[in-house]
Amino acid sequence: MPFGVSASDDTKPANDFLLADVPDPTDFLPAAEAPGLRSIDGAFRCTICGELFDGPVTLPCGHCFCSGCIRPAMSHKQECPICRKVANEGHLRPNPIVEEIINGWKDARPYILSLVKQEARRKVADQPEVHASPAKKRKRSQERSSSELGSVPGLPHTPIKPRSFKKMSHSPSKPNPVKYPSDGGAGPSRIPTSDGDEEDLPSTLGLNPKSDDLVKCPLCEKRVRYKNLNGHMDRSCKDPVPVSSSSQWSKIMAPKGNARGKQKKKSSETDEDFPLPKASYATLKDKQLKEMLQEHDLPITGDRPQWEQRHQRWVMMYNANLDRSLANRKTKNELRRDVKKWEEEMSRKKKPVVEDLVKYQQTHKPEFDRLLKLAKSTRDKSALEPNAAPSSSDDNHKPVSTDASLVGPPSSMTGVDDVIDLNSDKE
Amino acid sequence: MASISARRLAKELREIQGEGCPVGISLLKADDFATWWFSIEVMGESLYQNEAYTLQFRFDSQYPISSPAVQFVVTDGKQAPIHPHVYSNGHICASILGNEWSPVLSVVAVCVTLQSMLASCKKKERPTDNDRYVRTAPENPKKVRCHLPKSVSSANSFPDTIPL
Numbered sequence A: 001m002p003f004g005v006s007a008s009d010d011t012k013p014a015n016d017f018l019l020a021d022v023p024d025p026t027d028f029l030p031a032a033e034a035p036g037l038r039s040i041d042g043a044f045r046c047t048i049c050g051e052l053f054d055g056p057v058t059l060p061c062g063h064c065f066c067s068g069c070i071r072p073a074m075s076h077k078q079e080c081p082i083c084r085k086v087a088n089e090g091h092l093r094p095n096p097i098v099e100e101i102i103n104g105w106k107d108a109r110p111y112i113l114s115l116v117k118q119e120a121r122r123k124v125a126d127q128p129e130v131h132a133s134p135a136k137k138r139k140r141s142q143e144r145s146s147s148e149l150g151s152v153p154g155l156p157h158t159p160i161k162p163r164s165f166k167k168m169s170h171s172p173s174k175p176n177p178v179k180y181p182s183d184g185g186a187g188p189s190r191i192p193t194s195d196g197d198e199e200d201l202p203s204t205l206g207l208n209p210k211s212d213d214l215v216k217c218p219l220c221e222k223r224v225r226y227k228n229l230n231g232h233m234d235r236s237c238k239d240p241v242p243v244s245s246s247s248q249w250s251k252i253m254a255p256k257g258n259a260r261g262k263q264k265k266k267s268s269e270t271d272e273d274f275p276l277p278k279a280s281y282a283t284l285k286d287k288q289l290k291e292m293l294q295e296h297d298l299p300i301t302g303d304r305p306q307w308e309q310r311h312q313r314w315v316m317m318y319n320a321n322l323d324r325s326l327a328n329r330k331t332k333n334e335l336r337r338d339v340k341k342w343e344e345e346m347s348r349k350k351k352p353v354v355e356d357l358v359k360y361q362q363t364h365k366p367e368f369d370r371l372l373k374l375a376k377s378t379r380d381k382s383a384l385e386p387n388a389a390p391s392s393s394d395d396n397h398k399p400v401s402t403d404a405s406l407v408g409p410p411s412s413m414t415g416v417d418d419v420i421d422l423n424s425d426k427e
Numbered sequence B: 001m002a003s004i005s006a007r008r009l010a011k012e013l014r015e016i017q018g019e020g021c022p023v024g025i026s027l028l029k030a031d032d033f034a035t036w037w038f039s040i041e042v043m044g045e046s047l048y049q050n051e052a053y054t055l056q057f058r059f060d061s062q063y064p065i066s067s068p069a070v071q072f073v074v075t076d077g078k079q080a081p082i083h084p085h086v087y088s089n090g091h092i093c094a095s096i097l098g099n100e101w102s103p104v105l106s107v108v109a110v111c112v113t114l115q116s117m118l119a120s121c122k123k124k125e126r127p128t129d130n131d132r133y134v135r136t137a138p139e140n141p142k143k144v145r146c147h148l149p150k151s152v153s154s155a156n157s158f159p160d161t162i163p164l
């Protein structure tokens, strides 16, 4: 692919994933010990991406998704992914209230988590000798959260009861044909939800933020990395200009001398509130398509299919962005950057094919290992759980063997060649 | 920010490894975000008692918008279960793996559905067109449209969520 990896702070390449976390509702204690928190955190997440809603939109059935998640899903299939009621992009309505709630939750989440940990630490300090007993819920909660802190290793603690698996563990020997809920009442199995927004990391709470922490700019209230804060304020709250190694993208995204290219601020874009129409590419000549890209300051590198994908993605992201409230809306340059990142991802992951598999695995090894470690630490905690756990789901805890029991299948099986998605218009 | 597919899979992995899988299902191998393997076994009374099968999931960059490519492993002495919707090459005719896929489904939800598919089987037999299909089938099961009657629907794949 023609685009290089950008080096700017805000354009985060894949290795930034190493810094990301995969927080999810189980960061909070179960309802018995911390009523409501886990379900709130779960309810605030999009069931497609598992992140806190970004630009939440509601369908006629009432189900809510990130605008940027449901739009591509609808280009595959025009229905609600949860209840399967027919719906299309024209049905999407922004949900500013949910968005506001999410904004508040993003601030509250790390704060609450830190309070919970403080409390646990305090109680452990008060009461160093605790013994697991099903009758003493309060105690067990202390133990668990304390071991989460890593301060009291080895203490037994209660298992985290997954919301989704609890009910999925029904005996499959008696398959009961659960229908898709047609009333939109019950949701689907919740995907393991979590959220990696840096904003959610408890570290943002610290009185002494680290250089990479996101802090709120006291002037414009936008979140910026602490290390960039001074520069940001020096620039009167204008976004730093991304530096791209790809000439086309960088030309487009770099500040221009002329009036048009002047680094736009959000406010100057709010007059352009109308969604872009979708194009029917089959009827467009190359020249027209190029013009359509250039009209939005998008590069015309690559071939015709790439132009179409780029334009299509742009329209999707542009329209999804309009579903964010003004304060949360991205600038066009940010959107262009997102399109560019998306293209880079596509080119990296488009074909994890046979010949690339080894390389692919090497490339992704660090982030994978990191996640594995993270996940394992969660698991190890549950491995320490006493059998006294008041549920049968303990037999669900099967250790993952990353090595033995199944050595990879022969090469004929490992390659994913071009996957033709039945309904995809992107292939 | 890592790609949406990697993040989604990371979340699923965290849940699987943190909370375990439903009974009869276990993660065998997941060393990257391209291919995962699960062991799947039908618990309780069924035609497949004491039989464990290996399921392979392959993900592309569009996951979860596009479905994973799912099939039974039929190499290294492993076999696909004998079932009216499972071809001897491991391909599975299940609508949730094709046009009934929904991006809110998860890997574990697919496992549970397939487990139920086996559990509810009345007669162990291959699909009627098994030989023809296997002769001409592409390597990737996603390239094939499922055409068997009464293919496995997504019915069982959406267990109730706990009310929020």
Ligand SMILES: [Zn+2]
Residues within 6 Å of the ligand: A046, A047, A048, A049, A050, A051, A053, A054, A065, A066, A068, A069
């Ligand atoms: Zn989403």
Ligand SMILES: [Zn+2]
Residues within 6 Å of the ligand: A059, A061, A062, A063, A080, A081, A082, A083, A084, A085, A184
């Ligand atoms: Zn719905």
Ligand SMILES: [Zn+2]
Residues within 6 Å of the ligand: A217, A218, A219, A220, A221, A222, A232, A233, A236, A237
């Ligand atoms: Zn500012």
